[in-house]
Structures are given as C-alpha cells and as structure tokens.
Amino acid sequence: MERNKGYQKLKEKTRLRGNSFFFLSTILLVDAFLIGLCISVALQERNMSVQAAVQKAESGVRGEKYLALTFDDGPDKDYTKRLLEGLRERGVKASFFLVGENIDGNEELLSQMTKDGHLVGTHCLNHVDLTKKSIEESCRDIWATNEKIQAVTGRYPEYIRPPYGIWSEELEECVGMTPVFWDIDPLDWQVRDAGQIVEHIRKNVKKHQIILLHDTYGTSVDAALAVVDVLGREGYVFVTVDELLID
Numbered sequence: 016m017e018r019n020k021g022y023q024k025l026k027e028k029t030r031l032r033g034n035s036f037f038f039l040s041t042i043l044l045v046d047a048f049l050i051g052l053c054i055s056v057a058l059q060e061r062n063m064s065v066q067a068a069v070q071k072a073e074s075g076v077r078g079e080k081y082l083a084l085t086f087d088d089g090p091d092k093d094y095t096k097r098l099l100e101g102l103r104e105r106g107v108k109a110s111f112f113l114v115g116e117n118i119d120g121n122e123e124l125l126s127q128m129t130k131d132g133h134l135v136g137t138h139c140l141n142h143v144d145l146t147k148k149s150i151e152e153s154c155r156d157i158w159a160t161n162e163k164i165q166a167v168t169g170r171y172p173e174y175i176r177p178p179y180g181i182w183s184e185e186l187e188e189c190v191g192m193t194p195v196f197w198d199i200d201p202l203d204w205q206v207r208d209a210g211q212i213v214e215h216i217r218k219n220v221k222k223h224q225i226i227l228l229h230d231t232y233g234t235s236v237d238a239a240l241a242v243v244d245v246l247g248r249e250g251y252v253f254v255t256v257d258e259l260l261i262d
C-alpha cells in the first residue's frame with residue numbers, strides 16, 4: 016500500500032512534469048509561431064514597399080513627358096536676360112549654347128544661367144561652319160569658347176551645338192565633347208512671330224524631344240515662355256539636354 020502510494024506520487028510527479036514540459040513546449044511553439052508570423056509580415060511589408068517603390072519609379076519614368084528647350088547664339092544683353100527671368104519665374108531649366116564672342120560684357124548673364132541651374136554649352140567662337148576651317152583652327156575656336164565659359168562659371172563645358180548642325184568625327188575626337196542636335200526647328204530666326212513659333216512646336220511636339228530656339232530675338236523669347244506655359248499645362252516637364260540624353 017505504502018509502496019503503492021509512493022508509486023502513485025511518483026506517477027503524479029511524472030505526469031505533472033510531463034504536463035509542465037508539454038505546457039512549456041506549447042508556449043515555445045506559440046512564441047516561435049508568433050515570431051515567425053512577425054518576421055513574415057515584416058518581410059511581406061518590406062517586399063510590398065519595395066514593389067510599390069519600383070512601380071512608382073516605373074510609372075514616373077513612363078508617365079513623364081520630357082522636353083528640352085535649347086537656345087543658340089547668345090548670350091544677348093536684353094533678350095537672354097528677359098528669358099532667364101521668365102524661366103526662373105516658371106521654375107524651368109533650359110540649355111544654352113553660347114557664341115564665345117558674345118560672352119564678353121555679358122558675364123553676369125552666364126553666372127545667372129549657372130546659378131539658375133541651366134546647362135551651359137558651347138556653340139562656337141564666331142559663328143562659322145566648323146567644317147569649313149581646318150580641324151586645328153576649329154578646335155582652337157571651341158577650346159577658346161570653352162575657356163571663356165569656364166572662366167566665368169567655373170565649369171568646363173561638355174556639350175556642343177555645332178553651328179548649322181554640321182559636325183564631324185574628327186572634330187569630336189579632337190575636342191572630346193558631346194554634340195547636341197535637335198528634333199524640332201521652328202525656324203524662329205526667320206519666322207519672327209511668337210504665335211507661329213508656338214504653333215509649330217505645339218503641332219510637332221512628342222515626348223523626349225529637343226527644341227531649337229535662339230535667345231537673340233524678342234519673338235523667340237516670347238515663344239519660348241508661351242511654350243513653357245502651354246505645354247506645361249499638357250503635362251510636359253522641361254529638363255536640360257544632359258538629362259534627356261541620359262534617359
């Protein structure tokens with residue numbers, strides 16, 4: 016009987032120990048499950064936020080309609096100044112391809128261009144077809160213009176808009192610059208009518224294009240600012256040519 020009691024106690028103890036073990040195991044299992052659940056939810060959330068970011072970036076790239084306004088032949092004391100003010104008011108960046116000989120006396124305009132975040136590139140020294148001169152002479156003209164720009168802005172230009180769009184591989188090898196051509200040419204220097212220039216651009220525009228204008232005519236400045244307003248309302252975003260060429 017005594018032995019039996021002892022056996023019963025032992026059995027009870029074993030059962031209790033067994034129960035505690037079972038209880039502890041259950042807690043551990045539940046904990047492990049909860050931790051696992053938390054990790055999986057966290058990972059899922061992280062995945063979802065990564066996916067959302069990728070989708071957002073993709074839709075941003077797909078959704079944007081970029082345009083680059085480019086201006087040749089300046090800087091001009093009056094017209095470039097008015098254009099810079101208009102672009103600043105609208106928060107728009109453009110690209111300027113300068114004539115070296117026009118820089119003298121207009122250094123303030125150049126500084127303003129850089130300050131406002133516009134791209135400053137080279138057009139030429141004195142507006143001639145670069146392929147009509149010897150390679151050496153044309154390269155010297157381009158370097159001279161680049162140095163004039165660097166002296167004022169502190170940046171050596173990387174982009175060139177060759178006069179009349181005439182360029183050669185030899186010139187490119189010689190100066191190591193990227194030539195920038197254009198998609199839309201409203202012949203603003205000939206038309207001299209802001210309404211007609213705007214209409215030409217509006218009719219021909221597609222996303223990711225480069226528009227050629229000249230900041231040496233009042234009608235071109237009026238047209239450029241009107242284009243920013245009209246096409247801006249149609250969802251176009253104006254960027255500098257380097258941003259367009261990268262895309």
Ligand SMILES: [Zn+2]
Binds near residue numbers: 087088138142178179
């Ligand atoms: Zn020109």
